[in-house]
Amino acid sequence: MTVPDDLREAIENNTMTEAQIRQLIEIEAGELGLTYVEAMRKARAGELPTGPLGTDIEFLAAVLAA
Amino acid sequence: MAFEGRTPAAAVQLFCDHLNRLLNTTLTRARLGFAGEPGHRAVVDIRLKEGVDSFVGLKTAGYGLVFLQLAQLVTTEAVGRRRHQLRTVRYRYSLSGDPEHDALVRWDYSHEQEHGFKPWCRHHIQGSLEVRLPGGVAHLNEFHLPTGYVVIEDIVRFCIVDLGVKPLSQDWDDILRESSRTLRAGLATGL
Numbered sequence: 449m450t451v452p453d454d455l456r457e458a459i460e461n462n463t464m465t466e467a468q469i470r471q472l473i474e475i476e477a478g479e480l481g482l483t484y485v486e487a488m489r490k491a492r493a494g495e496l497p498t499g500p501l502g503t504d505i506e507f508l509a510a511v512l513a514a
Numbered sequence: 515m516a517f518e519g520r521t522p523a524a525a526v527q528l529f530c531d532h533l534n535r536l537l538n539t540t541l542t543r544a545r546l547g548f549a550g551e552p553g554h555r556a557v558v559d560i561r562l563k564e565g566v567d568s569f570v571g572l573k574t575a576g577y578g579l580v581f582l583q584l585a586q587l588v589t590t591e592a593v594g595r596r597r598h599q600l601r602t603v604r605y606r607y608s609l610s611g612d613p614e615h616d617a618l619v620r621w622d623y624s625h626e627q628e629h630g631f632k633p634w635c636r637h638h639i640q641g642s643l644e645v646r647l648p649g650g651v652a653h654l655n656e657f658h659l660p661t662g663y664v665v666i667e668d669i670v671r672f673c674i675v676d677l678g679v680k681p682l683s684q685d686w687d688d689i690l691r692e693s694s695r696t697l698r699a700g701l702a703t704g705l
Contacts, residue, residue, distance in 0.1 A: 449567070459547060459549070459561050460547070460561070462523075462527070462530075462547050462548050462549070464549040464550070466551075469549055469550065472549075479614065480614060494628070494631065497614065497615055497616050498606075498608065498616045498617045498620055498640070498655075499581070499583075499608065499610040499612065499613050499614055499615050499616055499617050500567070500568050500569035500581055500583040500608065500610055500613040500617075501568075501613050501614055502616075503568070503583055503585055503606050503608060503617075503620075504557075504559065504568040504583075504585065507557040507559065507585050507587050507604070507606070508549060508550075508557055510555060510557070510587055510604070511549060511550035511551075511554075511555045511556060511557050511587070
């Protein structure tokens with residue numbers, strides 16, 4: 449998984465912005481062969497794989513939905 | 515001990531710090547972090563420094579490498595004028611053979627019945643494991659087997675005792691017991 453340095457730094461410092469959360473979702477979705485939009489739709493429908501990558505997207509999507 | 519702070523972020527950080535001390539003295543050097551605005555919602559989960567993976571590989575005794583994920587969706591509530599108390603609204607702990615595929619087993623909890631889904635038990639266990647029933651073979655994912663509220667200490671204990679993951683300290687059992695008492699007393703879980 450290729451992650452830009454600024455995103456990596458924000459993750460390490462617990463300072464991710466909403467835009468960076470979206471960016472991370474997009475990167476993780478790519479690992480599952482999905483686009484951001486597809487991943488968000490599947491997250492809302494509970495259709496993502498329940499392994500660590502899918503769960504991370506699902507939980508991050510829940511943060512954005514708040 | 516309640517997980518409270520003067521700001522929502524401070525309460526979440528306190529929770530993370532507690533769990534990191536626990537994990538780093540029992541099971542793994544991986545660290546938990548959080549993303550999001552804690553006043554609304556934040557996800558607390560494993561964030562490896564050498565990558566952004568939200569899971570950690572654990573070497574088991576005889577079962578190969580499994581990938582552990584510990585994730586909680588938390589929020590904070592104002593208590594009085596200057597304190598904010600942590601609340602867990604969802605958790606998912608999972609063990610997978612492959613991070614990209616469905617978990618072998620996972621422990622799920624949601625504080626609220628999720629809209630659009632059947633009213634299954636909100637604390638349950640699922641997974642891709644096969645279950646042999648008198649009439650045939652099913653998968654654990656077809657059911658929502660009820661559990662109690664599962665704390666992270668329970669998962670750490672399972673990994674060490676049942677999967678044979680080598681603990682990081684000799685007094686891991688005492689550490690888990692003490693931490694479990696703290697967490698159960700401190701979390702406003704809304705059971």
